[in-house]
Amino acid sequence: MRMPTPRSIRVLCALVLSLSAALPAAAADEAPDTQRLQVTDPYIELRTGPGRGYPIFFVAARAEWIEVHLRYTDWYKVRTDGGKEGWVHRRQLVTTLTEAGASRSFRDIAFDDFLQRRAEFGAGWGHFKAEPMLKFWAGYKLSESIGIEATLGQVQGIFSGTNFWHVNLQLEPWSDQRISPFFAVGVGNFKNIPNTSLVAATPTDAKLSNASLGVRYYLTERFVLRADYSIYTAFLNDTRSGEYRAITGGISFFF
Structure with missing residues (x-):
C-alpha cells in the first residue's frame, strides 16, 4: 500500500479551505421562527454588526423583551420592544427565557439548520x-x-x-x-x-x-x-x- 501523495493531500486541503471560506457567505439565515425572549442577565449588548469589531450602541436591561430575527454564525439580530435593532452574540442569549418561562437552547438552533x-x-x-x-x-x-x-x-x-x-x-x-x-x-x-x-x-x-x-x-x-x-x-x-x-x-x- 502506498502512502498518500503530496499532490492528493494538497487537493484535499484546497477543497476544505475553499469550502470553509464559503461558509460565512452562506451562514446568514433566517431564524427558524421569530422568537420573543426575556433578558435575565443584568444586561445584553447590542452591536451595529455581527462581530466584536462593531461598536456597542445600545444596552437592553434585565426583564426587557427582545425578538430574534436573523442569525449570522454565532451572532443574532434582535429587536427590542423600543424598536432598537442590533446584533447580540449567542453567549449573551443562553440565559434568556421564552414567553413560557423556559430557557431556549441556542445550540439547538444550530442543530435545526442541520435538520x-x-x-x-x-x-x-x-x-x-x-x-x-x-x-x-x-x-x-x-x-x-x-x-x-x-x-x-x-x-x-x-x-x-x-x-x-x-x-x-x-x-x-x-x-x-x-x-x-x-x-x-x-x-x-x-x-x-x-x-x-x-x-x-x-x-x-x-x-x-x-x-x-x-x-x-x-x-x-x-x-x-x-x-x-x-x-x-x-x-x-x-x-x-x-x-x-x-x-x-x-x-x-x-x-
Missing part, C-alpha cells in the same frame, strides 16, 4: 481494496429521508491508477438524529489505467454499480463527520466482473 439542510459537499480519505483512495461528493436532499449524491474518486495503486464516478440514491431514515445512518445504491463508471512500465497491460473502462452503508455525525455549525463502507462491482465485460470493497472517512459542509 433543514439541503445541499452537502465533502471530501474524504480511505482505502479502495488495499489501496489509498481520495473521494469527493456533492449531495442534495429531495425530502427528509431521501437524497441524491454524486461522487468522484481516485485510487492510487502500486501498479495502476483508478478513477471512478457514480450517482447514488441515498436513504437516511433517521435524519433527525445527531448520529444518523444512511444507505445508498448507485451506478457509474470505473476506469483503471496501468503504469506505463507494465508490459502488455491495457486500460479498463467499465460500468460500475455500488452499494454503501454509512453514518453521519453532526459536529458543529455546518460541519458533519462522515464514514461509509461500500461494495463496488465493475462489469469488465459480458461474462466477467470485479468486486471491490472500500471504506472512507471524511468531513462535509452543508448549506
Whole structure:
C-alpha cells in the first residue's frame, strides 16, 4: 500500500479551505421562527454588526423583551420592544427565557439548520481494496429521508491508477438524529489505467454499480463527520466482473 501523495493531500486541503471560506457567505439565515425572549442577565449588548469589531450602541436591561430575527454564525439580530435593532452574540442569549418561562437552547438552533439542510459537499480519505483512495461528493436532499449524491474518486495503486464516478440514491431514515445512518445504491463508471512500465497491460473502462452503508455525525455549525463502507462491482465485460470493497472517512459542509 502506498502512502498518500503530496499532490492528493494538497487537493484535499484546497477543497476544505475553499469550502470553509464559503461558509460565512452562506451562514446568514433566517431564524427558524421569530422568537420573543426575556433578558435575565443584568444586561445584553447590542452591536451595529455581527462581530466584536462593531461598536456597542445600545444596552437592553434585565426583564426587557427582545425578538430574534436573523442569525449570522454565532451572532443574532434582535429587536427590542423600543424598536432598537442590533446584533447580540449567542453567549449573551443562553440565559434568556421564552414567553413560557423556559430557557431556549441556542445550540439547538444550530442543530435545526442541520435538520433543514439541503445541499452537502465533502471530501474524504480511505482505502479502495488495499489501496489509498481520495473521494469527493456533492449531495442534495429531495425530502427528509431521501437524497441524491454524486461522487468522484481516485485510487492510487502500486501498479495502476483508478478513477471512478457514480450517482447514488441515498436513504437516511433517521435524519433527525445527531448520529444518523444512511444507505445508498448507485451506478457509474470505473476506469483503471496501468503504469506505463507494465508490459502488455491495457486500460479498463467499465460500468460500475455500488452499494454503501454509512453514518453521519453532526459536529458543529455546518460541519458533519462522515464514514461509509461500500461494495463496488465493475462489469469488465459480458461474462466477467470485479468486486471491490472500500471504506472512507471524511468531513462535509452543508448549506
